Amino acid sequence: MRIDTKCVQSGYRPKNGEPRMLPITQSTTFKYDSTEHMGKLFALEEPGYFYTRLANPTNDYVADKIRDLEGGAAAMLTSSGQAAMFYAVINLLGAGDHFISTAEIYGGTHNLFGVTLKKLGVDVTFVPTDISEEELSSLVRENTKCIYGETVANPALSVLDIEKFARVAHKHGLPLIVDNTFPTPVNCRPFEWGADIVVHSTTKYLDGHDMGVGGCIVDSGNFDWEASGRFPGLTTPDESYHGVIYTKQFGKAAYITKATAQIMRDFGSIQSPMNAFLLNIGIETLALRMERHCRNAERIAEYLSKHPKINKVTYPGLKGDKYYDLAKKYMPNGTCGVLTFEVKGDVAAAVRFMDSLKLAMIATHVADARTCVLHPASHTHRQLSPSERLAAGVTDGLIRFSVGIENCDDIIEDLSQALEKV
Numbered sequence: 001m002r003i004d005t006k007c008v009q010s011g012y013r014p015k016n017g018e019p020r021m022l023p024i025t026q027s028t029t030f031k032y033d034s035t036e037h038m039g040k041l042f043a044l045e046e047p048g049y050f051y052t053r054l055a056n057p058t059n060d061y062v063a064d065k066i067r068d069l070e071g072g073a074a075a076m077l078t079s080s081g082q083a084a085m086f087y088a089v090i091n092l093l094g095a096g097d098h099f100i101s102t103a104e105i106y107g108g109t110h111n112l113f114g115v116t117l118k119k120l121g122v123d124v125t126f127v128p129t130d131i132s133e134e135e136l137s138s139l140v141r142e143n144t145k146c147i148y149g150e151t152v153a154n155p156a157l158s159v160l161d162i163e164k165f166a167r168v169a170h171k172h173g174l175p176l177i178v179d180n181t182f183p184t185p186v187n188c189r190p191f192e193w194g195a196d197i198v199v200h201s202t203t204k205y206l207d208g209h210d211m212g213v214g215g216c217i218v219d220s221g222n223f224d225w226e227a228s229g230r231f232p233g234l235t236t237p238d239e240s241y242h243g244v245i246y247t248k249q250f251g252k253a254a255y256i257t258k259a260t261a262q263i264m265r266d267f268g269s270i271q272s273p274m275n276a277f278l279l280n281i282g283i284e285t286l287a288l289r290m291e292r293h294c295r296n297a298e299r300i301a302e303y304l305s306k307h308p309k310i311n312k313v314t315y316p317g318l319k320g321d322k323y324y325d326l327a328k329k330y331m332p333n334g335t336c337g338v339l340t341f342e343v344k345g346d347v348a349a350a351v352r353f354m355d356s357l358k359l360a361m362i363a364t365h366v367a368d369a370r371t372c373v374l375h376p377a378s379h380t381h382r383q384l385s386p387s388e389r390l391a392a393g394v395t396d397g398l399i400r401f402s403v404g405i406e407n408c409d410d411i412i413e414d415l416s417q418a419l420e421k422v
């Protein structure tokens, strides 16, 4: 199946006489006839469901659809993107360990890595996305466990050179983890370029309709944990799970099985089956929506780049953008619908522009079917001083604009009338 067909058909495939729509298994628990049968499930000796915190059929069908879209071996859903990012790294490391992440990542992930994981004794080195291969390689330590980046960063919109990062990671026996939230697997499949694990905030394009917060982790199944020698948690007995050796017992599903049996068991950030059901409906139209998001955003970036009241447009799909060539390589069909631009003038000018918009909604959100807009100086970066804001690349006039799937002429007319008020 091609990717747009997979969006519709993958995951739940009903057998004869079964419901066509993905059933919602709204049950915390599952009933068994014998002690022995239930025991085998606890021992991971037989596949099956026994408690929804560990696995639920509705969630598994949706995880399997995302796994298929990414071209991976195994996947799991989480309650949020944040939980997915946390689980993806904590499944590999602990106190005393180190990892490397690009600096231009989503603010919540940056805080998780740089503040909260630090408190747990995990050290992170943040590097610029444009770091050279040699420099990146020189930062790997004996206790380094993975390298992390975003395909298209939120909100910097820098594009990760996946092949470069994968080369360095693999040279040192490390997996590369990529947050593929913005392009989605419709526009980029990081495994095809050497990434080992993909994470998603499904809250964004995969859902696409503001319905449910969620996350997903997909493992390519390609990383050789045993050959690396850096991951005893996967390759030696897990005493917290009666001595199971994940790589021996589960092969290509080792990483996801450990993340489920150990990390989800202990932290418990499951996605509700109802949200997984809604997510599945969102994904059915993902390919259609991504195409429209990208065509709309490309036109709007073009329009804004020529507008006399705009200083600068950042969009990797815009010719002349610093990341245009990398975007064309990794995402030939388009990047995403999110762009940033600077309204000329002070904070008041940007606020006037924001408040004059009629169609675009002011919302702390991106990647929605509806166009939405945010003024970082007034919103996400409000607590910072003007000089701290500038250091974070947030100028007074900076606008984050998430282009929806409405008719592009309507969005441009809305922008045009709001810019007239500036």
Ligand code: PLP
Residues within 6 Å of the ligand: 080, 081, 082, 083, 085, 106, 108, 109, 150, 154, 179, 181, 182, 200, 201, 202, 203, 204, 213, 214, 215
């Ligand atoms: N990763 C990226 C690229 C994001 O944009 C976000 C949220 O905006 C997250 C992760 C966190 O996801 P969630 O809000 O679903 O927890």
